[in-house]
Amino acid sequence: MYDVLVIGGGNAALCAAITAQEAGASVLLLEAAPKEWRGGNSQHTRNLRCMHNAPQDVLVEAYPEEEFWQDLLKVTAGKTNETLARLVIHSTESCRTWMKKHGVNFQPPLSGALHVARTNAFFMGGGKALINAYYRSAIALGIKIRYNTKIKELELNDSKFVAAIAEDGTRFEAKACVLAAGGFESNLNWLKEAxxxxxxxxWIADNFVIRGTxxxxxxxxxxxxxxxxDIIGDPSxxxxxxxDARAPLYDGGICTRIDCVSLGIVVNKNAQRxxxxxxxxxxxxxxxxxxxxAKQPxxxxxxxxxxxxxxxxxPPVxxxxTANTIRELAVLCDLNPEKLxxxxxGFNQAxxxxxxxxxxxxxxxxxxxxPAKTHWATPLDTPPFYAYALRPGITFTYLGLKVEEDSAVRFNNLPSPNLxxxxxxxxxxxxxxxxxxxxxMSIxxxxxxxAGKNAAKAALIKETI
Incomplete structure (x- = not known):
């Protein structure tokens, strides 16, 4: 029996597994994907957002806690747990030292249109390189890894973890467990229901592509x-x-994103902004x-x-x-030329x-x-003109399990002792x-x-009679 079982194979799972092993626990990590697709959505990432009060290695100027918090508060419209959010923010100030220890390298700061030289630390080689570094470190530490292992259910004794049961019936016992198996973004039927x-x-989700794993x-x-x-979050x-509307159904990742939205206009199939x-x-x-x-026709x-x-x-992949007139562009996009x-x-005149x-x-x-355009509004008057068809691309879903600072799964607001x-x-x-x-990635x-630290602690507590 292992001390800690980690279910999942991406960034969070690897951070949990490595931390638990460093704390003295024996760890088994179960990844649903085959080895060549390991890493979940983390393989498609590029960076993590980091707080810092002064220039730090690959981060320029400063990005203090309050600014990070206000940025998060704005995009979530207040739908966030401030205590947990600030816990994440504080953690990002120092996490890169630990990441570097386990083989993650960062590239020099970026500048220009991405506006992230101050706020985000980019992984040298992207998310795939980060994932590979963590797996190398995990193996070197003695963590055992099993691929192609899909867990269908857990054996629980009230709120206590006992074992995980794989689809092939294999039973994995452990003294503690960390769940890090991702959301439901690849489940098209669940997306349609949501x-x-x-x-x-x-069905709104019929035209979705899955940007992630x-x-x-x-x-x-x-x-x-x-x-x-206990759960939290809206399933939609x-x-x-x-x-890009031509993106593959799964695993398109970063390269399918269209990044010129803020420099022009976006219209729906009725040629309306x-x-x-x-x-x-x-x-x-x-x-x-x-x-x-997704809300458009x-x-x-x-x-x-x-x-x-x-x-x-x-530039997109x-x-x-491309056309020399807006009318010609409309025809190429199967839009009504007069309406476009x-x-x-109307936009140019405004x-x-x-x-x-x-x-x-x-x-x-x-x-x-x-609707108004608040910044970067310049007339579309210099041919040739370009149009990129867009579809909704789901990276990961937000419906999840409710936690507090200890990362324990909760049942009726009470924490599990080992899950x-x-x-x-x-x-x-x-x-x-x-x-x-x-x-x-910060979260x-x-x-x-x-989770890894607390799982190891729970597993290594000596039983007393």
Whole structure:
């Protein structure tokens, strides 16, 4: 029997496993995916958001606690547990030292349109390199790993963990357990149930793509909900990004994102704008656009720019539609040409000339236009014009298990003595809605380490008679 069983194979699971092993516990990690797909959604990440009161290695200037908190408060519209959020924020000030110890390297600060040189530390080689580093460290420490192991249920004695049962019937006993198996974003039927139908009677989730891993089916989360574990979060809330409509159904990751939204306009299939494209910096708003597109007819949108925007954003993997006139562009996108011309002309006439600067919240905005564009509003008047079709891309869901600072799973508000949770399975405690770049990895790193520490402590307590 192992001291600690960790169920999951991504960032939070690995942080838990490594921390528990460092605390003196013997650890077995169970990953549902095969080795080549290990790492969950963490393999698709690039960075984590970090608090710092002065320049630190790869982070410039300062990003103090209160600013981090206000950024999180704004994107979640107050749907967050402040105590847990501030716990995450504080943890990020020092976690990189521990990460480096386990082989994670960081690249020099970024600048330009991403606006994250001050707030986010980027992994050298991306999330895949981070995951590989953690697995190397885990193996070197003596952690045992099993791939292709999907857990269907847990054996519980009241709220105490006894064993995990795999789909093939294998039983894994341990003195303590950490659940870090992700949300239910890959479960299309559950997504359809959560999002329901639109006014046209269509299942909203029918046009979704899964930006993240295909292996997060939510089976363990569903089991825990059925067992009466305390839960938190809206099942329809998620990290939902507007991605290229040609993206694959699963595992498209970062490269499917369209990053020119704030530099132009976005219209639906009726050639109508429906939200302020320049509301705030893109890293603070990119994760609202999937949900916005999901609310549009047929869950489709089109990001439209002119040639002035080229070079100001990360170019997409797939080329967009290109035309010398808005009318021609509309035809290529199967949009009504008259309606799109009217939308673009109305937008152009509403633009108030200012000093355009896509690296700051500039004074280029619209007047007497609904919806307004608050920043970076310049006329679309310089051909060629470009259009990128958008669909909602789900990265991870926010419905999860309710926790407090100890990361213990709770039943009727009472903590389990030996069952803990980390990562996407509890991120809804901090993320009730919305997202700001890198905070998912911040949550997973923080609560993974807390869960691993407390699981080891629970497992190593000597029984007394």
């Amino acid at each position: 999002w329901g139908k639109n006014e046209e009677g269509e 295909r292996f997060n089916q939510g089976n363990l989360l569903k089991f825990m909900i059925d067992q009466g574990a 809330q998620s990290h939902c990004v507007a991605v 429906f939200y302020d494209e320049g509301e705030d910096f893109w890293p603070k708003r990119y994760a609202i656009w999937g949900r916005l597109v 047929s869950q489709i949108g089109f990001s439209i720019i002119d040639s002035k925007s080229l070079g100001r954003f990360m 797939f080329a967009g539609k 011309e009217k939308t673009v002309n 633009c108030i000339k200012g000093e355009f600067n896509h690296t700051v919240l500039d004074n280029c905005h619209t007047q007497d236009l609904t 803990y949770v980390a990562g996407e399975m509890m991120a809804g405690n901090v993320l009730g809605q919305g997202y700001t770049a890198g905070v998912g 997973g790193t923080t609560f993974g380490r807390i």
